[in-house]
Amino acid sequence: MKSQTKSRNVTIVGAQWGDEGKGKIVDLLGEKAEYIVRFQGGNNAGHTLVVNGKKTVLHLIPSGILHPGKICLIANGVVFDPNVFFQEIDSLNASGAFHGYAPHEIVRVSERAHVILPYHRTLDQLREDHASKGSQGKIGTTGRGIGPAYEDKVARRGIQVVDLLRPEVLRQKLEKAIEEKNILLKHLFHSKELEFAPLYEECLKVGERLRPFVADVRGILQGALTQGRPILFEGAQGTLLDVDHGTYPFVTSSSTVSGGAMTGSGMGPQAMGSVIGITKAYCTRVGSGPFPSEIEETEPETANHIRKIGQEFGATTGRSRRVGWLDLVALRYAVQLNGITGLALTKADILTGFECIKVCTAYRFGGNTLQDFPSSIEVLSQVEPHYEVFPSWPEFDTSKVQTRKDLPEELQKYLDFIEEFVGARVSILSTGPGREETMVFENPFVG
Ligand code: GDP
Numbered sequence: 001m002k003s004q005t006k007s008r009n010v011t012i013v014g015a016q017w018g019d020e021g022k023g024k025i026v027d028l029l030g031e032k033a034e035y036i037v038r039f040q041g042g043n044n045a046g047h048t049l050v051v052n053g054k055k056t057v058l059h060l061i062p063s064g065i066l067h068p069g070k071i072c073l074i075a076n077g078v079v080f081d082p083n084v085f086f087q088e089i090d091s092l093n094a095s096g097a098f099h100g101y102a103p104h105e106i107v108r109v110s111e112r113a114h115v116i117l118p119y120h121r122t123l124d125q126l127r128e129d130h131a132s133k134g135s136q137g138k139i140g141t142t143g144r145g146i147g148p149a150y151e152d153k154v155a156r157r158g159i160q161v162v163d164l165l166r167p168e169v170l171r172q173k174l175e176k177a178i179e180e181k182n183i184l185l186k187h188l189f190h191s192k193e194l195e196f197a198p199l200y201e202e203c204l205k206v207g208e209r210l211r212p213f214v215a216d217v218r219g220i221l222q223g224a225l226t227q228g229r230p231i232l233f234e235g236a237q238g239t240l241l242d243v244d245h246g247t248y249p250f251v252t253s254s255s256t257v258s259g260g261a262m263t264g265s266g267m268g269p270q271a272m273g274s275v276i277g278i279t280k281a282y283c284t285r286v287g288s289g290p291f292p293s294e295i296e297e298t299e300p301e302t303a304n305h306i307r308k309i310g311q312e313f314g315a316t317t318g319r320s321r322r323v324g325w326l327d328l329v330a331l332r333y334a335v336q337l338n339g340i341t342g343l344a345l346t347k348a349d350i351l352t353g354f355e356c357i358k359v360c361t362a363y364r365f366g367g368n369t370l371q372d373f374p375s376s377i378e379v380l381s382q383v384e385p386h387y388e389v390f391p392s393w394p395e396f397d398t399s400k401v402q403t404r405k406d407l408p409e410e411l412q413k414y415l416d417f418i419e420e421f422v423g424a425r426v427s428i429l430s431t432g433p434g435r436e437e438t439m440v441f442e443n444p445f446v447g
Pocket of ligand 1: 014018021045046049050310347430432433
């Protein structure tokens with residue numbers, strides 16, 4: 001298989017259902033970037049970084065923030081909760097993460113990003129409660145208002161960051177929004193109605209505090225692109241949660257694939273650069289929806305063991321994640337959808353010492369073998385996984401690994417098989433949460 005091409009820019013996406021360890025890889029590769037950009041989702045993301053043994057969890061601010069002086073951008077495709085933003089700014093400031101820079105010098109928010117307002121959170125929670133009583137059941141959202149904020153964006157009634165700075169425009173938009181939300185709250189959810197005045201005052205206050213951070217993020221990125229400055233696009237959630245290509249309707253509300261990095265930041269496709277897909281050595285899924293290689297029922301002891309040592313509990317909600325074997329049918333789909341040029345395989349340490357490990361290489365459905373990820377979730381919910389079985393690898397010292405040949409033979413074979421099957425190189429291998437527990441075989445950045 002060819003080495004991956006190096007590029008000035010890198011786009012990082014989750015290649016599974018999220019929680020693949022993107023935060024760690026963004027932090028690691030962020031060293032070579034000058035600009036780090038969140039382009040979709042909101043504070044439903046939860047990226048955990050461990051630097052010098054210290055843990056930081058970020059929901060909204062790009063994971064490059066722990067490197068001094070990097071410009072961290074929240075672009076147009078993000079839905080933006082100002083309260084969460086200020087909490088993160090304050091806590092990063094208190095821990096010295098800005099290294100002497102004023103926060104607004106290095107963190108900027110797009111004028112065009114849509115704002116998550118308190119009524120979005122209320123509606124999110126009410127909808128989930130309502131859905132749990134119906135036949136479809138819950139989506140399993142984080143209840144942070146992300147979905148309702150995207151709905152308003154697409155319905156052309158959203159409030160954008162720039163509106164918070166223009167009192168008259170804000171008044172008109174908020175009045176209209178509240179009128180409509182109150183109909184829903186009163187008649188559909190039988191819940192308390194909203195009052196205009198306190199919310200309007202709150203939005204004006206937020207706007208004033210936000211003013212120094214607000215910028216034409218697309219313009220900043222265009223300048224960076226023209227000058228050849230390295231940019232890293234940081235995806236949140238994962239490919240199989242993409243609103244178009246994921247397991248709809250059990251998906252997130254945004255475009256999580258690499259194409260979303262361009263629409264979500266206002267860049268042309270040439271800005272995308274290398275695409276790194278992050279995958280764990282096994283699979284997890286949080287929330288509802290089909291999960292073909294899930295082993296909660298078939299191998300509950302193994303599932304519990306992986307969950308426990310892999311600490312598979314959500315960084316955003318604390319929910320326990322469903323566990324399964326690595327699904328190569330799904331991973332190949334992700335490689336194709338994103339144009340992945342290199343994979344970062346994380347949590348290889350969790351599978352050490354197992355008697356054997358499995359990977360799913362096909363689905364069986366109605367007497368047929370499916371090689372490709374089906375579009376229908378009804379089909380996907382009923383498929384039976386077909387597994388190949390591999391021996392596990394022994395523990396090894398990551399710091400002694402210079403090249404792939406230094407890895408335990410069993411792990412080399414496992415990586416070779418994955419690469420051959422999905423058609424992408426494993427260019428990064430991670431064996432622990434810390435920055436130092438990573439082997440970068442091919443850095444996707446030039447230089
Ligand atoms: P993200 O949303 O994709 O950034 O993923 P999360 O932060 O939710 O989950 C990744 C978790 O696994 C974090 O707690 C990381 O510190 C941790 N982690 C990342 N890579 C590895 C690894 O290779 N081994 C182990 N044991 N933990 C890892």
